[in-house]
Amino acid sequence: xxxxxxxxxxxxxxxxxxxxxxxxxxxxxxxxxxxxxxxxxxxxxxxxxxxxxxxxxxxxxxxxxxxxxxxxxxxxxxxxxxxxxxxxxxxxxxxxxxxxxxxxxxxxxxxxxxxxxxxxxxxxxxxxxxxxxxxxxxxxxxxxxxxxxxxxxxxxxxxxxxxxxxxxxxxxxxxxxxxxxxxxxxxxxxxxxxxxxxxxxxxxxxxxxxxxxxxxxxxxxxxxxxxxxxxxxxxxxxxxxxxxxxxxxxxxxxxxxxxxxxxxxxxxxxxxxxxxxxxxxxxxxxxxxxxxxxxxxxxxxxxxxxxxxxxxxxxxxxxxxxxxxxxxxxxxxxxxxxxxxxxxxxxxxxxxxxxxxxxxxxxxxxxxxxxxxxxxxxxxxxxxxxxxxxxxxxxxxxxxxxxxxxxxxxxxxxxxxxxxxxxxxxxxxxxxxxxxxxxxxxxxxxxxxxxxxxxxxxxxxxxxxxxxxxxxxxxxxxxxxxxxxxxxxxxxxxxxxxxxxxxxxxxxxxxxxxxxxxxxxxxxxxxxxxxxxxxxxxxxxxxxxxxxxxxxxxxxxxxxxxxxxxxxxxxxxxxxxxxxxxxxxxxxxxxxxxxxxxxxxxxxxxxxxxxxxxxxxxxxxxxxxxxxxxxxxxxxxxxxxxxxxxxxxxxxxxxxxxxxxxxxxxxxxxxxxxxxxxxxxxxxxxxxxxxxxxxxxxxxxxxxxxxxxxx
Numbered sequence: 001x002x003x004x005x006x007x008x009x010x011x012x013x014x015x016x017x018x019x020x021x022x023x024x025x026x027x028x029x030x031x032x033x034x035x036x037x038x039x040x041x042x043x044x045x046x047x048x049x050x051x052x053x054x055x056x057x058x059x060x061x062x063x064x065x066x067x068x069x070x071x072x073x074x075x076x077x078x079x080x081x082x083x084x085x086x087x088x089x090x091x092x093x094x095x096x097x098x099x100x101x102x103x104x105x106x107x108x109x110x111x112x113x114x115x116x117x118x119x120x121x122x123x124x125x126x127x128x129x130x131x132x133x134x135x136x137x138x139x140x141x142x143x144x145x146x147x148x149x150x151x152x153x154x155x156x157x158x159x160x161x162x163x164x165x166x167x168x169x170x171x172x173x174x175x176x177x178x179x180x181x182x183x184x185x186x187x188x189x190x191x192x193x194x195x196x197x198x199x200x201x202x203x204x205x206x207x208x209x210x211x212x213x214x215x216x217x218x219x220x221x222x223x224x225x226x227x228x229x230x231x232x233x234x235x236x237x238x239x240x241x242x243x244x245x246x247x248x249x250x251x252x253x254x255x256x257x258x259x260x261x262x263x264x265x266x267x268x269x270x271x272x273x274x275x276x277x278x279x280x281x282x283x284x285x286x287x288x289x290x291x292x293x294x295x296x297x298x299x300x301x302x303x304x305x306x307x308x309x310x311x312x313x314x315x316x317x318x319x320x321x322x323x324x325x326x327x328x329x330x331x332x333x334x335x336x337x338x339x340x341x342x343x344x345x346x347x348x349x350x351x352x353x354x355x356x357x358x359x360x361x362x363x364x365x366x367x368x369x370x371x372x373x374x375x376x377x378x379x380x381x382x383x384x385x386x387x388x389x390x391x392x393x394x395x396x397x398x399x400x401x402x403x404x405x406x407x408x409x410x411x412x413x414x415x416x417x418x419x420x421x422x423x424x425x426x427x428x429x430x431x432x433x434x435x436x437x438x439x440x441x442x443x444x445x446x447x448x449x450x451x452x453x454x455x456x457x458x459x460x461x462x463x464x465x466x467x468x469x470x471x472x473x474x475x476x477x478x479x480x481x482x483x484x485x486x487x488x489x490x491x492x493x494x495x496x497x498x499x500x501x502x503x504x505x506x507x508x509x510x511x512x513x514x515x516x517x518x519x520x521x522x523x524x525x526x527x528x529x530x531x532x533x534x535x536x537x538x539x540x541x542x543x544x545x546x547x548x549x550x551x552x553x554x555x556x557x558x559x560x561x562x563x564x565x566x567x568x569x570x571x572x573x574x575x576x577x578x579x580x581x582x583x584x585x586x587x588x589x590x591x592x593x594x595x596x597x598x599x600x601x602x603x604x605x606x607x608x609x610x611x612x613x614x615x616x617x618x619x620x621x622x623x624x625x626x627x628x629x630x631x632x633x634x635x636x637x638x639x640x641x642x643x644x645x646x647x648x649x650x651x652x653x654x655x656x657x658x659x660x661x662x663x664x665x666x667x668x669x670x671x672x673x674x675x676x677x678x679x680x681x682x683x684x685x686x687x688x689x690x691x692x693x694x695x696x697x698x699x700x701x702x703x704x705x706x707x708x709x710x711x
């Protein structure tokens with residue numbers, strides 16, 4: 001049954017690692033306890049656990065010993081399923097109700113070895129002894145392979161990635177996580193590291209924005225004081241907190257949080273929201289200077305400029321509203337700006353028409369100028385003002401006399417500047433600042449083993465640690481997942497080493513992150529063989545795809561794969577492109593088991609029946625689950641390793657038929673080696689392969705590279 005889930009790209013808010021020279025069972029228990037403590041923090045949505053292996057008891061059955069005793073593989077699984085069961089058995093009616101539970105009788109590997117598969121019996125040839133699990137299998141108590149493994153600064157450990165809820169406060173979560181870690185009790189020999197704290201970048205961005213906002217506010221007030229006087233500057237400035245309060249109220253109603261983009265929008269409003277007030281103040285004071293009483297001057301002066309002020313605000317809003325039409329992830333990000341700006345402008349309009357006239361009628365005062373006996377200006381400012389007015393008058397007369405020519409010249413100048421900017425300026429939507437963290441992404445052939453991937457990751461990890469940079473906070477290697485331009489890739493053949501850098505203010509010098517990224521990019525030039533390495537900067541902000549992407553769609557996957565290779569070669573020829581890759585990849589080599597329904601039906605078997613026996617033989621599902629303290633331990637029955645990995649011996653797997661007989665797997669199914677695609681992506685029902693490339697922004701832009709690829 002299909003399930004529908006919303007796909008979200010979530011960057012961890014903060015990372016916590018636990019490592020040390022302690023038994024894995026102790027490390028696992030400590031990691032689980034800490035993860036549970038972190039999940040109780042308000043605002044934490046999920047704590048991802050990397051490198052945490054589940055406890056497991058494996059029963060590796062020797063098929064030769066089974067055959068010698070005339071037993072099928074399922075007999076071992078059935079025996080363990082009966083003895084390891086922990087299920088409700090009913091209830092007893094006494095003074096109070098009591099639940100009866102049948103507890104599992106086996107919990108350890110030693111107890112499992114003693115489980116009876118077939119009891120002792122008598123036969124015409126004499127007594128036949130009981131067959132126990134230990135007689136036909138090797139029982140081992142250990143851990144299941146981890147889907148994701150982790151190393152921190154060269155040591156194996158458990159990596160906990162804390163993801164916040166969408167509307168949660170990163171700063172509060174960061175403080176709560178650090179407080180929880182500080183209070184957490186560790187066993188001797190274990191240590192905890194906290195790194196990758198996104199709150200550092202949030203604090204830095206907010207500090208920069210707050211500083212810019214304060215500077216902008218001071219400049220606005222200074223300019224108002226310079227041109228309209230201290231009293232009028234105060235009247236106009238009162239509109240700023242009203243506009244900001246209105247914007248914050250609208251943000252709360254629309255579910256917009258205080259973040260970098262919303263603060264940027266508020267800063268954009270600082271100088272704009274006082275425009276309405278300046279127009280109204282000047283017109284009201286004109287009436288006062290003409291002798292109109294203050295109350296009447298406030299009413300008439302405001303009414304006269306009502307529609308011009310509304311029109312002025314509407315045109316400003318109109319300049320931002322088209323941003324609401326942007327689609328996709330970028331559209332969601334940028335839609336915050338027009339929403340906040342329009343809300344602030346509307347609030348300033350209400351203040352200008354309702355609050356400001358009241359202030360002017362109560363506290364407005366026309367400055368009495370001293371009567372001068374001379375017509376000549378007496379102060380330097382008056383002389384400057386007179387000369388400026390005279391120059392403005394002469395220019396205005398010329399413009400009015402040749403108004404059509406002036407208008408055409410203005411339009412021509414504006415058009416020329418726009419054309420020159422489009423032709424000469426590079427288009428880079430998001431410029432890169434200094435690096436916060438970067439990845440070395442590793443991809444081996446899909447049939448590579450986990451050990452081979454671990455060896456490559458270890459080499460990369462040691463080279464990065466050898467840089468011995470004082471600006472590095474942590475080097476984390478993870479096998480089993482790697483970031484891609486379209487999300488993530490999973491499998492034993494992929495991995496990544498992430499270098500977390502210290503906060504900007506703690507680094508040795510400005511630009512240290514970019515320098516370290518450049519040094520790391522040169523570390524792996526000598527890597528040869530079927531290994532793909534990408535050194536990628538982790539870029540904050542809205543999710544972005546690859547700078548260059550070519551999608552091939554069709555029905556024939558083989559033809560698409562062939563064309564994708566040709567397209568990749570063409571993209572490599574474009575100057576400035578690098579790290580050209582295709583998302584098409586062959587899967588691991590596999591043993592394909594095709595059930596012959598006619599042959600299977602002769603023995604009363606169906607394909608699902610045969611598949612169930614095969615899953616049991618390969619240990620794909622536990623036959624029982626037992627408990628050891630707080631841990632649930634799966635019991636897995638499977639063929640011994642040499643039998644699982646040998647197709648000839650696997651073909652001899654005895655399958656029990658409905659009439660109690662046995663038939664070999666090879667008699668009802670064909671076993672053949674094969675290989676198919678690791679995954680097939682679709683777009684609008686067509687199969688799709690995407691070729692992507694990164695670019696060197698010093699030599700080209702995404703727009704230029706895509707244009708050349710299209711040609």
